[in-house]
Amino acid sequence: MSQIIVITSGKGGVGKTTTTANIGVGLAMRGNKVALIDTDTGLRNLDLLLGLENRILYDLVDVTSGRVQYKKALVRHKKYENLYLLPTSQIKDKSAVNPEQLVKLCEEMKKEFDFIIIDCPAGIEQGFKTAIAAADTAIVVTMPEISAVRDADKIIGELGRADKENVKLIVNRIRPQMVEKGDMLDMGDIDEILSVACIGQIPDDEKVVVATNRGEPAITMSDSVAGQAYKNIVARLCGENVPFLKPQKEGFFARLKKLFGLL
Amino acid sequence: MLDVLKRVFGMSEKKSGTVAKERLQVVLIHDRASISPEIMEKIKEEIIGVLSKYMNINRTEMEISLENDSDSVALVANIPVNSMRHAK
Ligand SMILES: Nc1ncnc2c1ncn2[C@@H]1O[C@H](COP(=O)(O)OP(=O)(O)OP(=O)(O)O)[C@@H](O)[C@H]1O
Numbered sequence: 403m404s405q406i407i408v409i410t411s412g413k414g415g416v417g418k419t420t421t422t423a424n425i426g427v428g429l430a431m432r433g434n435k436v437a438l439i440d441t442d443t444g445l446r447n448l449d450l451l452l453g454l455e456n457r458i459l460y461d462l463v464d465v466t467s468g469r470v471q472y473k474k475a476l477v478r479h480k481k482y483e484n485l486y487l488l489p490t491s492q493i494k495d496k497s498a499v500n501p502e503q504l505v506k507l508c509e510e511m512k513k514e515f516d517f518i519i520i521d522c523p524a525g526i527e528q529g530f531k532t533a534i535a536a537a538d539t540a541i542v543v544t545m546p547e548i549s550a551v552r553d554a555d556k557i558i559g560e561l562g563r564a565d566k567e568n569v570k571l572i573v574n575r576i577r578p579q580m581v582e583k584g585d586m587l588d589m590g591d592i593d594e595i596l597s598v599a600c601i602g603q604i605p606d607d608e609k610v611v612v613a614t615n616r617g618e619p620a621i622t623m624s625d626s627v628a629g630q631a632y633k634n635i636v637a638r639l640c641g642e643n644v645p646f647l648k649p650q651k652e653g654f655f656a657r658l659k660k661l662f663g664l665l
Numbered sequence: 666m667l668d669v670l671k672r673v674f675g676m677s678e679k680k681s682g683t684v685a686k687e688r689l690q691v692v693l694i695h696d697r698a699s700i701s702p703e704i705m706e707k708i709k710e711e712i713i714g715v716l717s718k719y720m721n722i723n724r725t726e727m728e729i730s731l732e733n734d735s736d737s738v739a740l741v742a743n744i745p746v747n748s749m750r751h752a753k
């Protein structure tokens with residue numbers, strides 16, 4: 403049974419595209435046949451994160467408008483040969499693809515792929531409605547920050563109204579030192595507020611920027627903590643029961659206090 | 666003075682993470698309670714349907730609305746009754 407997963411968030415810039423690229427590569431590394439669909443029409447980025455920007459011939463709009471077969475528009479990854487990207491158009495806008503067209507396309511692609519992962523644009527307008535239409539699972543990405551959590555709540559409400567029952571949460575860009583000092587919402591707070599099953603906690607990690615620069619997602623780097631967190635998410639998506647990374651990086655004072663039995 | 670002392674001992678100011686959580690809890694009560702006018706109209710019709718079994722109500726003067734307090738939301742209804750029906 404293939405799975406169709408949409409990666410969404412409400413608020414922009416919280417890590418949807420980064421998450422799509424990492425999960426896609428991770429699933430492909432495990433031998434799954436994976437297609438990534440970029441639906442952020444007009445603001446194409448997923449190709450860059452995967453290092454595939456120079457190999458695009460056709461795009462999603464060419465496919466949904468019937469100009470070409472989807473197989474012609476797919477870009478196969480050089481290194482992870484089970485991974486394919488269906489890039490979107492950089493010149494059209496969000497109205498160029500409607501929900502019915504994406505549902506029809508995914509129905510067809512389902513026959514070929516184990517996982518179809520859809521990168522959703524920010525916002526709750528037409529682009530969002532199109533992106534979620536075909537999905538059976540929605541992953542909501544948020545950050546431990548008041549406006550990102552509020553927007554995640556709004557998205558969770560919208561997903562409920564669209565009868566999406568399988569909703570999961572990823573909290574990205576956690577800064578353990580700030581959490582420890584009490585200056586950042588922690589996982590317990592976010593769980594309590596959103597009450598959606600969490601499948602990932604990703605630390606803020608400079609390696610994500612390095613990975614983006616190179617067009618090789620962090621999950622491929624052995625020394626990236628974010629990459630490790632993404633590996634765990636991929637394992638959980640494959641049904642494994644992986645304990646959560648302990649995000650607490652103990653500061654000097656915490657260790658000192660512990661040493662003196664204060665904690 | 667007390668303030669300074671409290672700050673020195675880390676007592677006075679709530680941690681910003683806690684402040685964020687409390688503010689979120691309140692704002693989400695409001696966000697989640699915002700109901701579209703169409704749904705409000707539907708709620709109104711259904712209340713009328715139920716009440717009409719027991720009493721004659723004055724539809725034109727009835728009012729229902731969601732009222733937001735700083736930390737709670739209430740559905741407030743003012744429904745004038747013209748007359749009661751006989752109990753069956
Ligand atoms: N865990 C992380 N640590 C550090 N930087 C990160 C992390 N996750 C994402 N970023 C950075 O945050 C920025 C936004 O990420 P990304 O483009 O994936 O977000 P998005 O939700 O897809 O944005 P948009 O809403 O514009 O589509 C990027 O510069 C990315 O490198």
Ligand SMILES: [Mg+2]
Nearest residue numbers: 418419442447
């Ligand atoms: Mg994006």
